[in-house]
Amino acid sequence: MSETNSSPQIICISSGKGGVGKTSFTINLAAALAGKARKVLLIDGDLGLANVDIMLGLNVTHTLREIVEEGRDPLEILVEVMPGFFVLPASSGVPEMASLSYEEQAFLTESLEQIIGNFDFVLVDTAAGVGDSVLWFNNWAGRNFTILSPDPTAMTDAYALIKIMKTRYQKTEFHLIINNVKSRKEAQEVFANMSAVLENFLGVKPCFQGAIPQDSAVSMAVRRQKPFLVAQPQARASLAVMEICNKLLA
Ligand SMILES: Nc1ncnc2c1ncn2[C@@H]1O[C@H](COP(=O)(O)OP(=O)(O)OP(=O)(O)O)[C@@H](O)[C@H]1O
Ligand SMILES: [Mg+2]
Numbered sequence: 229m230s231e232t233n234s235s236p237q238i239i240c241i242s243s244g245k246g247g248v249g250k251t252s253f254t255i256n257l258a259a260a261l262a263g264k265a266r267k268v269l270l271i272d273g274d275l276g277l278a279n280v281d282i283m284l285g286l287n288v289t290h291t292l293r294e295i296v297e298e299g300r301d302p303l304e305i306l307v308e309v310m311p312g313f314f315v316l317p318a319s320s321g322v323p324e325m326a327s328l329s330y331e332e333q334a335f336l337t338e339s340l341e342q343i344i345g346n347f348d349f350v351l352v353d354t355a356a357g358v359g360d361s362v363l364w365f366n367n368w369a370g371r372n373f374t375i376l377s378p379d380p381t382a383m384t385d386a387y388a389l390i391k392i393m394k395t396r397y398q399k400t401e402f403h404l405i406i407n408n409v410k411s412r413k414e415a416q417e418v419f420a421n422m423s424a425v426l427e428n429f430l431g432v433k434p435c436f437q438g439a440i441p442q443d444s445a446v447s448m449a450v451r452r453q454k455p456f457l458v459a460q461p462q463a464r465a466s467l468a469v470m471e472i473c474n475k476l477l478a
Contacts, residue, residue: 236344306343
């Protein structure tokens with residue numbers, strides 16, 4: 229693999245609440261960026277319940293666990309999904325991986341930093357919640373994407389995550405993605421509500437990164453184990469992810 233960039237953009241995708249669409253979005257953003265000739269590394273940061281490999285129908289032999297436990301070179305673990313789109317798979321059902329010690333986290337970050345210079349973008353799909361791994365992946369990343377849906381609990385959980393990142397790690401820049409919306413108007417309303425709360429209580433002014441409509445192409449693609457952007461490039465969700473991708477590249 230040739231060297232492309234010594235400092236890629238590291239983007240962490242989190243939500244607080246589970247099941248709001250982090251993994252679906254991240255896989256498709258990676259496919260969109262790769263389609264624009266960028267080299268992308270998608271790290272499955274859901275260390276206890278990994279499912280990037282399942283959603284992509286990958287045959288995985290090695291996982292991120294071996295980096296931590298055996299010191300394996302991360303380059304040996306990468307799986308190429310399509311030209312320019314690589315996945316670093318994690319393991320599922322290994323509770324120790326979900327609660328790495330401080331030393332293990334530092335070792336993992338150090339190992340990852342040795343390979344990320346090969347990529348233009350590093351995307352980290354994190355677990356739900358505000359556990360240790362979610363927080364340190366978010367702290368490691370240069371850019372923080374927070375996904376929420378119009379569901380009030382998704383909004384309160386996204387707020388809780390942003391509050392922790394601001395108070396504990398002094399992060400102040402957050403990019404919001406509103407998923408599963410019925411209309412642009414609904415996305416604008418959710419963003420306006422969330423912005424008002426973040427500004428009032430935390431002094432944080434979030435950026436609107438984009439919105440993704442509720443679309444059966446998304447759940448169909450999960451079942452078919454293919455990115456919806458590839459299976460149905462003209463679907464409304466695909467066009468929305470392309471818009472987010474173009475905004476990122478602008
Ligand atoms: N825009 C959308 N339209 C329709 N269905 C969606 C949309 N986004 C996500 N979904 C569905 O929601 C479910 C959860 O998505 P996904 O696994 O990506 O969420 P997650 O945030 O990664 O979950 P977890 O917190 O468990 O990791 C999937 O079945 C997916 O098909
Ligand atoms: Mg997920």
